[in-house]
Amino acid sequence: MIEDFVGHFGPYGGRFVPEALIGALDELTAAHESAKNDPEFQKTLSDLHRTYTGRPSIMTEAPRFAEHAGNARIFLKREDLNHTGSHKINNVLGQALLTKRMGKKRIIAETGAGQHGVASATAAALMGLECVVYMGEEDTKRQSLNVARMKLLGAQVVPVTQGSRTLKDAINEAMRDWVTNVATTHYLLGTVAGPHPFPTMVRDFHRVIGVESRAQMLELTGRLPDAVLACVGGGSNAIGIFHPFIDDAGVRLIGLEAGGDGVATGRHAATISGGTPGVLHGTRSYVLQDVNGQTVESHSISAGLDYPGVGPEHAFLSDIGRAEYRAITDAQAMEAFSILCKTEGIIPAIETAHALAGAMIVGRELGPKANLLINLSGRGDKDVQTAADYFGIPL
Amino acid sequence: MTQLSDLFIKTKSENRAALIGYMPAGFPTKDECIMAIKAMVAGGVDAVEIGYPYSDPVMDGPVIQAAAELALSNGTGASDVFDILEATVAMGVPAVVMTYWNPIERFGVENFANEIAKRGGSGVITPDLTIEESSGWKSACESAGINRIYVVAPSSSEERLPKVASECSGFVYAASLMGVTGTRNSVSGNARSLVERVKKATDTPVSVGLGVSTKDQAHEVAAYADGVIVGSAFIRQLQESSSMGEGLERVEKLARDLSEGVRR
Numbered sequence: 001m002i003e004d005f006v007g008h009f010g011p012y013g014g015r016f017v018p019e020a021l022i023g024a025l026d027e028l029t030a031a032h033e034s035a036k037n038d039p040e041f042q043k044t045l046s047d048l049h050r051t052y053t054g055r056p057s058i059m060t061e062a063p064r065f066a067e068h069a070g071n072a073r074i075f076l077k078r079e080d081l082n083h084t085g086s087h088k089i090n091n092v093l094g095q096a097l098l099t100k101r102m103g104k105k106r107i108i109a110e111t112g113a114g115q116h117g118v119a120s121a122t123a124a125a126l127m128g129l130e131c132v133v134y135m136g137e138e139d140t141k142r143q144s145l146n147v148a149r150m151k152l153l154g155a156q157v158v159p160v161t162q163g164s165r166t167l168k169d170a171i172n173e174a175m176r177d178w179v180t181n182v183a184t185t186h187y188l189l190g191t192v193a194g195p196h197p198f199p200t201m202v203r204d205f206h207r208v209i210g211v212e213s214r215a216q217m218l219e220l221t222g223r224l225p226d227a228v229l230a231c232v233g234g235g236s237n238a239i240g241i242f243h244p245f246i247d248d249a250g251v252r253l254i255g256l257e258a259g260g261d262g263v264a265t266g267r268h269a270a271t272i273s274g275g276t277p278g279v280l281h282g283t284r285s286y287v288l289q290d291v292n293g294q295t296v297e298s299h300s301i302s303a304g305l306d307y308p309g310v311g312p313e314h315a316f317l318s319d320i321g322r323a324e325y326r327a328i329t330d331a332q333a334m335e336a337f338s339i340l341c342k343t344e345g346i347i348p349a350i351e352t353a354h355a356l357a358g359a360m361i362v363g364r365e366l367g368p369k370a371n372l373l374i375n376l377s378g379r380g381d382k383d384v385q386t387a388a389d390y391f392g393i394p395l
Numbered sequence: 396m397t398q399l400s401d402l403f404i405k406t407k408s409e410n411r412a413a414l415i416g417y418m419p420a421g422f423p424t425k426d427e428c429i430m431a432i433k434a435m436v437a438g439g440v441d442a443v444e445i446g447y448p449y450s451d452p453v454m455d456g457p458v459i460q461a462a463a464e465l466a467l468s469n470g471t472g473a474s475d476v477f478d479i480l481e482a483t484v485a486m487g488v489p490a491v492v493m494t495y496w497n498p499i500e501r502f503g504v505e506n507f508a509n510e511i512a513k514r515g516g517s518g519v520i521t522p523d524l525t526i527e528e529s530s531g532w533k534s535a536c537e538s539a540g541i542n543r544i545y546v547v548a549p550s551s552s553e554e555r556l557p558k559v560a561s562e563c564s565g566f567v568y569a570a571s572l573m574g575v576t577g578t579r580n581s582v583s584g585n586a587r588s589l590v591e592r593v594k595k596a597t598d599t600p601v602s603v604g605l606g607v608s609t610k611d612q613a614h615e616v617a618a619y620a621d622g623v624i625v626g627s628a629f630i631r632q633l634q635e636s637s638s639m640g641e642g643l644e645r646v647e648k649l650a651r652d653l654s655e656g657v658r659r
Binding site: 017018182183282 | 547
């Protein structure tokens with residue numbers, strides 16, 4: 001409903017890139033548009049999701065967790081059970097198929113927590129593509145298990161030592177690779193940010209989450225949920241579950257950003273809650289920036305949310321009041337993490353724990369009559385080290 | 396007409412290309428940056444591009460990245476960029492600012508264009524601003540009376556290249572190759588055909604940047620382009636020198652060599 005033909009969401013989105021990339025972005029836009037209307041492509045992708053990803057993902061009600069969330073009914077959309085452990089695979093398989101459709105043989109990707117890198121390496125192995133993953137050096141240390149997974153899958157992992165050595169710098173380095181090798185290479189961007197068509201295309205590949213959830217909620221409860229909650233870094237899992245509900249005016253859409261030590265401290269990654277409009281990585285959206293327009297470093301316990309930008313459609317949904325965005329601190333996220341582990345036997349990704357912490361707050365606000373749908377976007381295997389350190393469990 | 400436009404009329408009448416030198420504002424410090432520009436001008440640089448150091452320079456290779464990082468760690472901001480612009484214009488050469496888009500948007504699009512004009516600058520090069528996103532910038536530059544310089548690339552399509560070229564004033568920045576800034580052993584063969592394609596589309600002068608660092612390369616490019624842009628090679632002179640004095644000497648020497656190169 002929202003974006004115009006050059007990828008604007010109100011004043012946000014668009015393309016702010018070197019001219020050298022325009023040809024590739026036009027080619028990608030055309031490939032995505034034609035694939036969207038090609039029943040054969042759609043069947044290939046949905047078959048892959050059924051036989052490889054494990055879709056549709058199940059819906060789990062979480063009654064013991066609900067006791068900590070005002071006794072609202074809590075439903076978890078289990079993207080953590082997808083192959084490779086998160087929602088990221090939805091987008092990656094779609095873009096990998098597009099890569100082949102465009103006749104390219106090499107993909108590059110950026111990764112923060114490593115989930116998108118692992119998913120990209122997986123798709124590359126499955127489809128016989130060369131894969132290079134750029135990862136901030138800081139993140140390769142925080143997420144060494146995922147680095148090993150990518151290497152086992154045959155990908156080359158390049159630690160990025162520029163700037164803050166995290167996700168934003170990995171994106172810079174991937175863009176430099178792409179400018180240089182654009183004729184043979186597809187940049188498999190992992191979130192709903194970046195220049196058009198990425199915010200629209202990545203959203204389209206993740207809409208399956210919301211489409212399935214909507215049908216599952218109707219079947220399980222006979223009505224639509226009162227609120228849909230998801231964590232927001234770049235915002236891909238959130239837009240995926242939000243989008244099919246946008247026209248359902250009675251359904252509140254709530255994005256939970258990484259509040260780090262608290263938005264007031266300046267040490268956070270809550271881009272909509274604590275940022276200002278600007279341009280970063282090829283798109284106009286909210287950005288954490290200083291008075292001179294320099295990007296400010298973000299902070300979060302969760303590597304996957306540790307990004308100073310956010311997808312332009314979220315910026316727009318926030319401005320028009322269709323979705324609301326709140327910040328969850330590291331401490332609130334880790335509390336929710338621990339509660340879900342102990343009440344439901346599910347170890348969530350720390351990213352996802354921000355959505356769970358949001359559910360605890362919103363559940364108390366809305367009370368026992370409310371039905372909340374939460375995107376359980378990823379599993380926490382990769383976070384065991386971080387969580388053990390946090391809770392003082394010796395390894 | 397800006398001083399930059401006048402320069403290309405002059406160099407054409409002298410049957411040579413213009414030599415354009417790039418220096419990031421605030422590198423290595425604000426004062427030393429002005430000294431380095433002075434050395435470039437003393438060596439024969441005809442016009443200066445002052446880089447606005449930016450935290451996420453996706454078009455730049457390691458040399459300019461490192462220089463920008465140092466400039467930012469010195470606290471370089473918009474007012475420093477404008478001061479250095481003004482100091483450069485006072486040396487008697489046309490000067491432009493090269494900047495990623497976000498600092499302009501943050502400063503205020505009209506304010507930025509007006510400040511460039513107020514400080515005597517000829518224009519602004521915007522490597523990541525597409526013509527589709529330019530409407531506000533276009534009117535701001537037109538009302539401030541400064542040049543808008545976009546970058547074209549070897550991958551620019553036949554359909555698109557004339558559109559971008561016709562939006563440029565002062566000169567068209569032709570990126571010689573698909574890649575980021577930095578010195579190369581040879582100038583890409585794509586450069587010549589790109590310049591020829593641009594010249595079919597517009598009468599605006601065309602300058603070639605990316606990968607030019609030596610007198611011979613400058614000479615080769617000057618045979619077909621109106622301007623030769625050198626950036627990383629100047630920065631390296633400063634980075635590789637053990638003292639500022641040595642660095643300034645090397646900058647001036649490189650400018651002198653390149654300046655001989657652009658004479659056909």
